[in-house]
Amino acid sequence: MSLVAKSLFISAGILICSNAIAAESTDRHLRILVAGQSISSNCNQHRFGPEAGVFQVSKDGLEIEARDPLQWADCDGGSIWLPLGKRIIESGMAQKVTFMSIGVGGTSVHDWRPGGRAYAKLQSAFKLIEDKKIRFDYGFWLQGSSDIGSDPIRYENALKDLVRELRQTSGARDWLIAIHSSCFGQSDNRIAQAQERLARNALHGYFKGPDINSIEKGLRTDSCHLNKAGQEVAAGLWFKALQDAQRTDHVTEEETLLRFFR
Amino acid sequence: MQHKHHIDSFRALSILFVMAGHLNTPSMAEGGSKWFYFLVSNATAWFVFISGYLFCALESLRFNYRRYLARKLKNVVSPYVILICLASTISIVRGRHEYLDLSAPAYFIWSIIVGGDFIGPLWFMPMIFVFFLLSPAFLATAQAKWLHLATIAGLMISVFTCRPIYNLNPVLSFLHFAGFYLAGISACRLEEIGHIQKHWIIWTLIGLLVFGSSIIVNSENTHTPPGFMANIGRLDVAQVSKLGLLMILMPLLMKFMNREVRALRFLASISFGLFFLHGFVSFAFSFTLPMLPEMSWMSLFIMETLVVFGASIFIVRTIQKTLRERSRHVIGC
Numbered sequence: 001m002s003l004v005a006k007s008l009f010i011s012a013g014i015l016i017c018s019n020a021i022a023a024e025s026t027d028r029h030l031r032i033l034v035a036g037q038s039i040s041s042n043c044n045q046h047r048f049g050p051e052a053g054v055f056q057v058s059k060d061g062l063e064i065e066a067r068d069p070l071q072w073a074d075c076d077g078g079s080i081w082l083p084l085g086k087r088i089i090e091s092g093m094a095q096k097v098t099f100m101s102i103g104v105g106g107t108s109v110h111d112w113r114p115g116g117r118a119y120a121k122l123q124s125a126f127k128l129i130e131d132k133k134i135r136f137d138y139g140f141w142l143q144g145s146s147d148i149g150s151d152p153i154r155y156e157n158a159l160k161d162l163v164r165e166l167r168q169t170s171g172a173r174d175w176l177i178a179i180h181s182s183c184f185g186q187s188d189n190r191i192a193q194a195q196e197r198l199a200r201n202a203l204h205g206y207f208k209g210p211d212i213n214s215i216e217k218g219l220r221t222d223s224c225h226l227n228k229a230g231q232e233v234a235a236g237l238w239f240k241a242l243q244d245a246q247r248t249d250h251v252t253e254e255e256t257l258l259r260f261f262r
Numbered sequence: 263m264q265h266k267h268h269i270d271s272f273r274a275l276s277i278l279f280v281m282a283g284h285l286n287t288p289s290m291a292e293g294g295s296k297w298f299y300f301l302v303s304n305a306t307a308w309f310v311f312i313s314g315y316l317f318c319a320l321e322s323l324r325f326n327y328r329r330y331l332a333r334k335l336k337n338v339v340s341p342y343v344i345l346i347c348l349a350s351t352i353s354i355v356r357g358r359h360e361y362l363d364l365s366a367p368a369y370f371i372w373s374i375i376v377g378g379d380f381i382g383p384l385w386f387m388p389m390i391f392v393f394f395l396l397s398p399a400f401l402a403t404a405q406a407k408w409l410h411l412a413t414i415a416g417l418m419i420s421v422f423t424c425r426p427i428y429n430l431n432p433v434l435s436f437l438h439f440a441g442f443y444l445a446g447i448s449a450c451r452l453e454e455i456g457h458i459q460k461h462w463i464i465w466t467l468i469g470l471l472v473f474g475s476s477i478i479v480n481s482e483n484t485h486t487p488p489g490f491m492a493n494i495g496r497l498d499v500a501q502v503s504k505l506g507l508l509m510i511l512m513p514l515l516m517k518f519m520n521r522e523v524r525a526l527r528f529l530a531s532i533s534f535g536l537f538f539l540h541g542f543v544s545f546a547f548s549f550t551l552p553m554l555p556e557m558s559w560m561s562l563f564i565m566e567t568l569v570v571f572g573a574s575i576f577i578v579r580t581i582q583k584t585l586r587e588r589s590r591h592v593i594g595c
Contacts (some may be wrong), residue, residue, distance in 0.1 A: 202427075
């Protein structure tokens with residue numbers, strides 16, 4: 001059968017099957033690597049306690065019960081990830097979820113590149129990931145307000161380079177990029193647009209994360225970081241974004257015929 | 263057969279729209295890019311229309327399936343294979359296949375079948391092969407009494423579906439664009455009996471109505487999920503706008519521009535080469551973007567337009583001059 005005939009045959013099959021979205025496996029263990037600035041770390045108001053099935057990667061690379069403050073992240077307050085983990089377990093998306101949150105407060109995207117102040121931490125996380133052979137399923141990027149006023153093209157390219165490196169080391173092909181370009185009364189729509197542009201590329205593993213800018217002032221403690229209700233709202237937004245990303249990934253794989261070549 | 267100058271002019275306009283639609287810098291403009299892309303995007307539909315028109319005008323009287331496919335293999339498949347192999351090799355060297363979780367050989371085969379993910383416009387070729395393969399069916403339709411009904415049905419499918427995700431499914435792309443191919447055949451038949459020339463005002467007014475409606479819908483348009491399957495039944499506003507503009511432009515060109523305009527004829531003569539190559543130039547420009555000093559999006563837009571249009575024309579002409587007749591097998595013109 002010629003190549004063209006084969007492709008026609010495969011595509012016709014897709015026409016028939018593409019609506020049959022396979023159910024997500026319920027015995028799944030999700031491992032999520034989180035990077036970004038303070039809002040992605042433990043710099044939010046409320047410390048959440050342990051949740052059944054929610055784990056974190058400890059400083060020495062063990063998988064331990066997760067509780068705020070998470071070990072790898074900055075600050076000693078609370079995070080978004082415990083309530084997100086709870087949502088993931090309750091929904092049946094996975095039976096076990098492990099976070100490794102390596103955020104550094106106040107960092108611009110360039111701080112994660114060689115010479116930047118988050119670079120040493122990134123390298124030490126990479127060493128641990130490689131030593132312990134940890135493979136992540138997803139990466140979350142929650143950063144941007146420290147880049148307010150900077151050139152969006154350079155922001156986008158620096159983030160692309162960083163994600164490329166994060167992807168190679170962590171094994172996380174799929175990255176959810178949050179929209180976050182607003183803090184302390186300042187906002188930069190061009191950075192938000194750069195984040196949206198990058199996240200519009202499901203084929204190459206970039207997915208739209210939640211719009212953190214949309215979280216209202218009443219859910220923040222200092223017009224930037226989140227209070228308890230804000231943390232829960234943000235977790236809900238991340239959960240929705242993760243669901244959307246899984247759906248988009250599946251549809252993309254089907255419609256672009258990638259499924260038949262993997 | 264008398265030379266169809268109006269089709270040359272329309273083909274030239276089409277390639278200008280297609281190339282403009284692939285410019286990246288307008289997406290950096292705050293808010294403004296929505297209308298730019300609305301105006302220029304989806305002109306591929308016009309290329310499909312022209313293919314249908316030319317199929318009817320040139321093939322319907324002396325159609326021989328084997329000879330037709332052999333010619334297409336030489337003039338379309340051959341350049342496509344050369345360029346997709348080049349694009350896929352560059353992609354593999356840059357490790358692009360890893361983003362897709364594909365091995366290098368799997369990426370190579372996948373790229374040939376769907377057009378690849380590296381040089382955007384190349385997806386068009388696998389789709390147009392589907393039209394070539396089904397040419398006997400189109401010939402039968404062209405000679406049938408129900409041609410215009412089939413065209414209306416095809417156009418309904420075209421405007422009530424969206425492109426497949428990243429255009430990477432030739433069969434779904436075919437379904438999305440087949441209405442425009444049939445419209446090309448219908449236009450050819452209507453022109454033969456002098457209908458369009460006689461009723462050009464009516465066609466133009468209908469076109470204005472369709473295009474105007476698409477503007478109104480676009481101003482309220484909300485985000486749509488990507489893909490063909492996710493959008494069955496959803497109005498593709500960009501497709502409607504191109505249908506409207508087509509109904510305005512074609513009768514006007516037939517009526518008033520059926521004479522040679524050298525610049526447009528030149529562009530039409532190299533349009534296939536431009537279609538093949540401008541994606542490479544566009545990629546090269548985007549590659550240099552981070553190295554350029556900081557400047558406004560408008561300056562970047564002007565620079566990108568000049569580079570992409572200028573360099574693409576220059577490269578096509580250079581290849582034509584170097585390879586002479588053989589250039590047709592390499593870049594399609």
